[in-house]
Amino acid sequence: MGIRGFGSDNFSGVLPEVFKALEESAYGHAHSYGEDSYTEKAVADFKEIFGEDIDVYFVYNGTGANILSLSAFTNSYNAIICAETAHINVDECGAIEKQTGSKLLTVPTFDGKLNVGLIQNHMHHFGDQHHVQPKVISLTQCTELGTVYSRDELKEICDFAHAHDMYVHMDGARVANAIAHLGCSPASITKEVGIDVMSFGGTKNGMMFGEAVIFFNTRISKEVKYIRKQLMQLHSKTRFIAAQFSAVLKNDLWLKAAAHSNAMAKNLANAAEQIPSVTLTQKVEANEVFAIIPRDKIQKLQDECFFYVWDEDAAEVRWVCSFDTTENDIVEFANLLRQELC
Template sequence: MTSPTDPRHVRGFASDNHAGVHPEILAAITAANGGHQPAYGDDRETARLREVMRRHFGEQAETYPVFNGTGANVVGLQAMSDPWSAVLCSATSHIHVDECGAAEKVAGLKLIPVPTADGKLTPELVDRYAWGWGDPHHAQPKVVSITQSSEMGTVYTPEEVAALAACAHERGMLLHMDGARVSNAAAALDVPLRAFTTDAGLDVLSYGGTKNGLMVGEAVVVLDPGAVRGMEFLRKMGMQLASKMRFLSAQLVALLDGDLWLRNATHANAMAQHLASAVRAVPGVRITQPVQANAVFAIIPPDVAARLRERYAFSTWDERAGEVRWMCAFDTTEDDIAGFAKALAEEMSA
């Protein structure tokens, strides 16, 4: 039995991964639990997921459920590449900073991190960092990987994705998207998921669900079947093939068959805007990035951050600059934000 003041009852702002599982997702898992179904993806839920994904991304879309985002990224990038390939990505990208070298260790790929001010690549940056084709001394640029929304909370417009796809394809390269928060981006832009994926020329998408209410499970969505090789084999070899796949697929169906994906993302984005307004009112707090999805980046004094972290969980983004990151989730409330802003104001004035 826990008291209302127990830390386990306090919603923090460290990550949308810290949120629980949405009740509709839990209900879908329970509903999928009846009876026996074939293993390894030959079940009813996975067949339904393929239909749902094609409705969102087009009839050419092929969907491969996996356990987690790192698995989706590694398997997707490996299927798009050769052993001598290089992948261009933002220097702040998850595949470069937060996946323990998995793309390099597991897939054997060379990552080329590109410095950016806002976490977003541009055709000009691709031109600057993609070179060396035909030179056996140089890893061969094959894939441009972007994150939507970016690790800095910024969002690529459909036009920006289309420009990157055209740039990559003109140079014989492919475009991959780490879509850990792809739903938040669609909600922020008020466009369908396909507007900045299929319709913009994207080749492969890592579709993220756990940051938007799932218990576990993401998916590699192949939008151009000609862009990949050996997906079925690489998923198994990469230890991402679930035997009881119906439980991964059932969650994604519950998220995407209706509007739960959009409701959750819209709410998280709205809470980030509310949080930004609340902390802007605190003297001495400076927001450093545009608040476009469900992230707020700000600079506060290190001693304030240390004291505030004893009351609320959140992450330090750049320790040297004193920059912190506050994330909102599908279950963030206005009361959560009011309590956090009050605590921040108290620590800033202490």
């Protein structure tokens, strides 16, 4: 067996606490479709973090979480503004546009982050029946390039959106990594800045399966249960998703796991940037490292330790660390890089 890969945090295993929670919830009978004590407990756990005035819906996966989030705020004649690199644009097979009927208006960025100036480029034709009507701004936190929005950056975008009768969605597949990086409270970069709805990641941060959709704008979420059912995201045995969330939210395990993966990425970046033929292309603020390396060495390195090529034209690669990445994993991969690239 070669060196453990750096392909994705989806490659990682499951936190022991999650296994234990699944085992404990597996015995006996419980009501289905979320009418069980485990789901009630997990919702209460989220309210401990974000406050009582939220609605929480559990779903199977990240694409389902994003579709459910965006479906609640859009009609088929609306548009969703997002970064060109956004997961909803690049990696969800057109699911958002198919399921919501809304058009994605994409914005080129250098670091994956939107700002008001970039968003302004799509703020046209309001009230014109010949054009789609922008209704939602979708932000990814952390971005697909591993960068993190600050509280002030988020608030500026949310204030701008609300001033134009628009909403803000946060794709928080890696929101734990952003919070760990910023050292802030979870509510301070979500609810308190004006985020209307967030897809809250679990699978990339130590869970076996399952995500949550958290509505901070509860005026919109009252009929979301019907949308979730139509989207086939209502798990009959919801307790198995809910029990995992209670496990990772307990004692800030989700933040500790994210902080560890962030630290491993920083260690890897520090080692890689000492190699003359490696050029880091983004600030390492979360658990991902982006780098340009010699094109003719990529396949050999991948054979020894799998990772993805991010931009084939630029020979840019992505290395992702997880909650179970070890110091030894970093040392072995750094040694491999030095061996092949120096």
